[in-house]
Amino acid sequence: MKGGEAIIKSLTDQGVDTVFGYPGGVLLPLYDVIYDSNLRHILVRHEQCAAHAADGFARASGRVGVCIGTSGPGATNLITGIATAYMDSSPIVAIAGQVATGLIGNDAFQEVDTIGITMPITKHNFQAMKAEEIPGMIKSAFYIAGTGRAGPVVLDLPKDVQEEEFEYELSKDLELPGYKPTKKGHPLQVKKAAKMILNSKKPVILAGGGIILSDSSKELLRLSEIIEAPVTTTLMGKGSFPEDNPLSLGMLGMHGRKVSNLIVDECDCLIAIGCRFSDRTTGLISEFANNAKIIHIDVDPAEIGKNVDVDIPIVGDAKIILKNLIDVVEKVKNVNKTESEWLKHVLKFKQTCIPRLSFDEIPLKPQQVIKELSEAITDDTIVTTDVGQNQMWMAHYFTSRNPRKFISSGGLGTMGFGFPAAMGAKIAMPDNDVVAVCGDGGFLMVCQDLATIKEYEIPVVICVLDNRRLGMVSQWQKLFYNKRMSHTDLGQSPDFVKLAESFGVSAESVEKPGEMRETVEKAILSGEPYLIDVIIDPEEILPMVPPGCGLTEIVGEYKVERETAGEILYKPIGKEKSGD
């Protein structure tokens, strides 16, 4: 068997049916094998989109996504997508071609040190120097990518290795003596945590992306109900808890909901699960949850104590630990006798700061756009976002009810992520509708892949929230840089409708209230790729916590849904906070 055949056989053995890729010189032997194989190869129009699509595929389905790029520029174009997957713990395997082994180190044509470059942005990477190494490497790569704290793995495959003849043999055992992810939480720590939760008066759960990755939404819901704890999420945790549940507070953090930020500040026990306390989530660390004891459950021991000092760490798989925790707590606590004082207080306060969504202005307010979008889609619709205001508006105003249905680049904050991720999500989950909510800036970075969705008829609906500027950066300029709008105006080019149409993708523009819902419904029904250019108010600002401030210091007008007389002051229950 040849090395290239071994790659395809190994991928198929791992259950891979689709790959996203772009061929090139050193990948000719591999692509020659792909030509005859049953593997579905989606030819993207830029390698970055291959990586994002593999990532979207992984996030939507929970399966490992695969992307392929050639050596040199092919590999460097994959980098942004690999780093995006790394920051958000998304399991992808990226295959990069490499110049022939004899040329490595000679600055050969299209040579780059892929292993060196990807070391800091991968969970692990491998370079095959002999074809016989390929089967074991690919098996290991999938195992590493998909277990423990998931993440990207890179395979660097020189051209001559793809061509080399060898005797295919795959040993049963993986040779990974240094990789043993912890699954079960320490029982003693679980008991301690249960005790702390039961002794707390004002518990809050902070759910991160780990809930989604470990498929423990049911357990999360159960725990929150038993201990009567409201649930806030990180951006990555959005969808892990049904946001229409009374216990849901919505997202926490810099652009989080007011109720989340203030309730976390007040709580006396914060149960953080599968999150890494990113600066965007915590605000100023020294001010974060100062009244609370913190329990931190995470599969990655290095996350414990990295950003926030914790009182009770539990390392392991969130699903297993939550089950154990529920077992211990249930033995002691009767469920839902009467609503706790704490919960009454939280729910009452939550009512006072439900964000307002309905606006009848032209140009459209993003809140109204998101409201209409929500009305046009179902619980099964997968929504991806780009990065910037569009992302934070979606995170803030969109009600997500199910895991793996809200996909966004959280850690790296990659503009241009939303559209290719939607493409990958649709390929992974063909029965679900997929809508990408992008900004005009981010979408333009990846718009060439309109060709891909057209050629393969991938029916993704792209909503470009079009304010002709880099909204988030200009928001910061407005708020913190004396309105000096340096290079954030994107001008009037292009015409997004014509752009889409030139690729053969149907498109139309939306300007008035009511049109968004209609158009999204029509676009989904069409069963074809579709672009909606949504002209929105460029002046709209999302209230936020300025960098370097505590979570309670929200600036900007927080427009609430229910108009009440005067401003409702927030009154924490119990003892007033001391001055220090």
Place this chain on the structure above:
Amino acid sequence: MVIKLDESRTHIISALVLNKPGVLQRVAGLFTRRGFNIENITVGTSEQENLARMTIIAKGDEKVLEQITKQLNKLIDVIKVRDLDPEITVKRELCLIKVHTATEKVRSEVIQYANIFRGRIIDVSPETLTIEITGPPEKIEALIDLVITFGIKEVARTGPTAISRGIKTI
């Protein structure tokens, strides 16, 4: 909140790693990327054929050290990591010092110093002597301080490697 042990001190970290290309780069890269201060790193084969032992000297408080060991453990090629207790750890370094010996008098003085420090003269030329000395880094510093007045031409140090006393292994 737990009490912060923010006293910064030098730590000796011993790590067993797979003996294959790129591992040193992974470890060194990790230190740079995470902003850990690495003072010294030595690598050599270990008692096991496919494993190498790294001895890393790094400065930081307990929190930093915890992160270092956890992040090292996350590397797939790293098998075991242990922060060695300085009280029960033997730390040794090899140093070669080429001293300028202009006169007969200097020459005999340098030889005497080398003897006091249980060093050996391993090379002689009309104008230089090369001393080989092993020991804890402080001892090497002391000898260097003594012979520096004669004029040191070159110093080559391996950096410390370490192992715990007694039956304990990492």
